[in-house]
Amino acid sequence: MHFAEEVVAQSFVPAWRGALAAALSEQGLAQADIARLLGITQSAVSKHLAGRFVPDARLVGDPRFVAAVARVAAGLASESLTPLTALAEARALVRAMSDRGPICHLHEELMPALAGLGCDLCVAPDSTLVAEQAALADVRAAVRILENTPALGAWLPHVGTNLARCLPGAQREEEVAAIPGGLIWMHERVRAAAPPEFGVSRHMARVALAVLRADAARAAVIDLAPHPDLLAAARAQGLRVVEVDAALEAAPDDLAFDGPVPDVFYHQGAFGIEPVAYLVGADAATLARHIQAWRTQ
DSSP states (O other), X not given: OOOHHHHIIIIIHHXXXXXXXXXXXXXXXXXXXXXXXXXXXXXXXXHHHTTOSOOOHHHHXXXXXXXXXXXXXXXXXXXXXXXXXXXXXXXXXXXXXXXXXXXHHHHHXXXXXXXXXXXXXXXXXXXXXXXXXXXXXXXXXXXXXXXXXXXXXXXXXXXXXXXXXXXXXXXXXXXXXXXXTOEEEETTEEEESSOOEESOOHHHHHHHHHHHHHOTTOOEEEEEOOOHHHHHHHHHTTOOEEEOOGGGGTOGGGOOXXXXXXSEXXXXXXXXXXXXXXXXXXXXXXXXXXXXXXXXX
């Protein structure tokens, strides 16, 4: 009897650490810094870089593995990902590669009795982990797009900008991912104050949950200034743009619409309330791509 965790420990973990060590080394990090980020000794880093471990080609050649290594290495090097978030990325990758993937195939080789059964023993379809990692990954993708969108400053409200992404069927603020501290304007670019987390933006979570209650397909929200160019670009694309009462800022839970949820809803502010526009959609990355296209057209 062999557990899939044995495959993960014996094959995936060394391959993952070796690939990350190599990627971080290529970005100019010293072995001591790589060891600190990966939580291993400098001696182990040296062995990985020297090729003392030969990983299984099915693991390191998988496009998902390659993409995850590049994404995590870049995040660790720039400090936009914490080691904890990097670990979550690795766990999500393990789960994906255990579903008819190379980890599953290695497990079958280790335990031939599994061969040909197409078992789902290692994949829990009802687990919330996959959905949580998908939501966090979506917010991170949106942030990367916005960080590479020039001249976005005019569309940022003074109260700050944030992204909110709900889990499927979310009902509580703790089930909504956002950026702690929001998005900030620095060196002529948008920057995330910290990696995304769940339950860190009460107001945006309340707005997102109100939208989700009205339309289960609208899981993401971003707030911007209702700049005339932004509203015009949204209308030109055929999106539904609706003006609402500024009172929603005081009671976002009571948000309601006459008809379907609009793609953009905004208000012109009131005494002590800054004008804000909310863009809503199925995912945060799509919203970010809209904004980038509108700002650069």
